[in-house]
Amino acid sequence: MTTVSFPERVLHKRWRISIGIANCGNWEALRRRIAVWLVSGQNLIGSKEERITHMLERDPYLRAENRKVPSHRFSVAPMMACTDRHCRYFHRLLSRQALLYTEMLHAQAVVHGKAEQLLAFNEAERPLALQLGGSDPRSLGEAARIGVEAGYNEINLNAGCPSPRVRKCNFGAVLMTMPDVAGDCMEAILENAAGASVSVKCRIGVDNQDPNQALPRFVETVASRGVDRVIVHARKALLSGLSPKQNHNVPPLDHGLVVRLKQQFPHLAICINGGITDLEQVGKLLDQGLDGVMVGRTAYNRPLAILPGVDEQVFGVPRQFSIERIIEEMCTYALRQEARGIPIRQVSRHMSGLFAGWPHARNWRRVVSDPGIPGEGGVDAIREAAKRCLDGSQTEPRAVAIGMA
Numbered sequence: 001m002t003t004v005s006f007p008e009r010v011l012h013k014r015w016r017i018s019i020g021i022a023n024c025g026n027w028e029a030l031r032r033r034i035a036v037w038l039v040s041g042q043n044l045i046g047s048k049e050e051r052i053t054h055m056l057e058r059d060p061y062l063r064a065e066n067r068k069v070p071s072h073r074f075s076v077a078p079m080m081a082c083t084d085r086h087c088r089y090f091h092r093l094l095s096r097q098a099l100l101y102t103e104m105l106h107a108q109a110v111v112h113g114k115a116e117q118l119l120a121f122n123e124a125e126r127p128l129a130l131q132l133g134g135s136d137p138r139s140l141g142e143a144a145r146i147g148v149e150a151g152y153n154e155i156n157l158n159a160g161c162p163s164p165r166v167r168k169c170n171f172g173a174v175l176m177t178m179p180d181v182a183g184d185c186m187e188a189i190l191e192n193a194a195g196a197s198v199s200v201k202c203r204i205g206v207d208n209q210d211p212n213q214a215l216p217r218f219v220e221t222v223a224s225r226g227v228d229r230v231i232v233h234a235r236k237a238l239l240s241g242l243s244p245k246q247n248h249n250v251p252p253l254d255h256g257l258v259v260r261l262k263q264q265f266p267h268l269a270i271c272i273n274g275g276i277t278d279l280e281q282v283g284k285l286l287d288q289g290l291d292g293v294m295v296g297r298t299a300y301n302r303p304l305a306i307l308p309g310v311d312e313q314v315f316g317v318p319r320q321f322s323i324e325r326i327i328e329e330m331c332t333y334a335l336r337q338e339a340r341g342i343p344i345r346q347v348s349r350h351m352s353g354l355f356a357g358w359p360h361a362r363n364w365r366r367v368v369s370d371p372g373i374p375g376e377g378g379v380d381a382i383r384e385a386a387k388r389c390l391d392g393s394q395t396e397p398r399a400v401a402i403g404m405a
């Protein structure tokens, strides 16, 4: 599977190791992984080939690279208060290939806050993108550097958040009106994110901008600074008059505009986001030439409607799927987190949409929102609630519900 092409010397405080580098098509990413492993003190001494093969096999990002299907072909959108590390762990059990995003983190929080805590993730979550908010190129550059060092596969800039607080601080969707500032920010990120992918997530426009002009202008400006991937939430943001929630629903979607954007900028990777609810729609959008599809609320609120079919239908990677096994893995994970002081509900709440539309779904939601008892008793309550849903469902609709029939 892997050929070792040339050796690289890696220095460490206590020892010097000569290690082979796999010909995996992404030298930078692999080199960075090795460095991160060393920093975290993991012992890399051993057979070179064995180590590298092991690394490639357990790292979905590198495996996806080997297959030449970029992970951004399907991604789960960044969502504040939703896509934290526990949610991403759950989503990763449902799709091994999808690219996952963090919630937006302000660059200043990463630079001046507890970066280690804010950026912590489980290796299993990769391929993983860190979304940054901000409009100060220096702090964004510094935050990007910290993110890459922490092991994120991608750094993304938020140019689509419409919240009044964000707008007041001059970042998020308001950057659509300041493409040059967005360009400066992206340039700073690119300079500091060697080895990781870099992207920007934007809207088609804001307020009274004409999206037919504002979007290409924005994309052209950031592309001129080196950006080669843009994710477009295909609706405007109205910065006054609508709440953040309304801004995810009220302004009409224009998928056609994003398809035309790809035709205008064929050399850029253009990913589409907004209102996508099933894999048929995903397939149609990819067939129209788009490079990737990002899904937010459907993945969170009705994960079985979309995520289990992604690996096979989008990435062409067949896989076995069992709801029972996923629940069991989440219970084990929740107990591990609890041992670190994190209440079970902080993990289990992200599973509340798992049985959306099934019999006993309401009971399931109630239990996972707060299992009530800590420890084994808590996860037993979750197991029991899942069993009620699974037992209450007929075999056939169940297969249809998970898109695997």
Ligand SMILES: Cc1cc2nc3c(=O)[nH]c(=O)nc-3n(C[C@H](O)[C@H](O)[C@H](O)COP(=O)(O)O)c2cc1C
Pocket: 077, 078, 079, 080, 081, 082, 103, 104, 131, 158, 160, 161, 201, 233, 248, 273, 274, 275, 276, 294, 295, 296, 297, 298
């Ligand atoms: C609860 C919630 C939180 C969100 N937080 C973020 C965020 O942190 N960063 C971001 O770029 N977009 C955020 N969004 C927007 C989503 O990423 C996505 O663009 C939007 O929901 C449209 O996609 P969908 O129709 O597939 O949900 C959020 C959306 C929701 C519903």
